[in-house]
Amino acid sequence: SFSQRDTNTHYRRPEAGRVPVGIGRKRMRVVVTGGSGFVGSHLVDRLIERGDEVIVIDNFFTGRQENVVHHLDNPRFELIRHDVVEPILLEVDQIYHLACPASPVHYKYNPVKTIISFTNVMGTLNMLGLAKRIGARFLLTSTSEVYGDPLEHPQKETYWGHVNPIGVRSCYDEGKRTAETLTMDYHRGAGVEVRIARIFNTYGPRMCLDDGRVVSNFVSQVDGLMALMEGDHIGPFNLGNPGEFTMLELAQMVKETIDESATIEFRENTADDPHKRKPDISKAKELLNWEPKVPLREGLPKMASDFRNRILNENEGN
């Protein structure tokens, strides 16, 4: 249970008559956990651009300060180094809860930290407890991994999934399933306003160089997260690109668009890797007016040039 002994206390009293932004919209105070990560930092850019006050909570497990460094001078931006497994006191209107080691490269390296230790369980519980105490709206970024190795294709949000509970990927899949459960329990039990997005593989600038996940949807689905937060529907909503391709087709497209001289190697797959996956996004299209905009052929070169620049900068820095 929460006590005020927490040293990382950031109180922000609601200001009287907050500044209206645009027509009929108040400036929001928004927390983004995991906001210095890949998806989170793009979301922060959009929220700052819209005129909101943004607090990022991040322990820099996979996130990088460089991703948000361009906001550090902005008085509407605040960066708190904090692990969400520890309680925190804040006063905000909305909580985007993204904090979670999201790539297999990271969660296989420390599965306990990913699930039991709490990033998914204690971290989500703490952010829901915070949302309950201050009456903030809470959005969870869940994942297509909750569908496991799906027996239904394409996947609608009504599909319950096919997840191996004891496999090497389970820490992430089951962790996110638990996070969804907690989210709905706080909604039903404590009346917290919640939103759930199930994000399908996303790629783009600022992705970890060693991310290791397959690319499918350009990071523009940040718009989908904001539409979900602002709208009236709890979800879950699939946010992803329904354009389907085989891994070989993808490899060939990488050759064509990024490096003609690249060669293709065939290797054993990892355990429990889903055989195929494709989001049914009719619900997001209809209720959030959202659909992906960037075709792979355009998105891939953008990501590649960002990776090139970063590798170049790292080498120069050495």
Ligand code: NAD
């Ligand atoms: P990322 O690793 O770039 O970002 C995660 C961020 O959370 C990092 O900045 C990391 O430092 C931070 N973090 C991790 N554990 C934390 C903790 N205990 N306390 C505070 N901060 C912590 O990953 P991403 O791709 O940006 O993913 C963001 C969210 O979106 C995650 O919840 C992920 O599960 C979800 N998601 C992403 C994808 C995708 O393809 N990128 C797909 C499905 C779901």
Ligand code: UDP
């Ligand atoms: N919590 C938090 N900040 C808050 C309120 C709660 O971090 O402003 C944490 C709290 O420490 C607890 C979790 O959220 O670990 C769940 O809180 P809740 O009030 O729902 O449960 P309780 O504290 O009654 O067990």
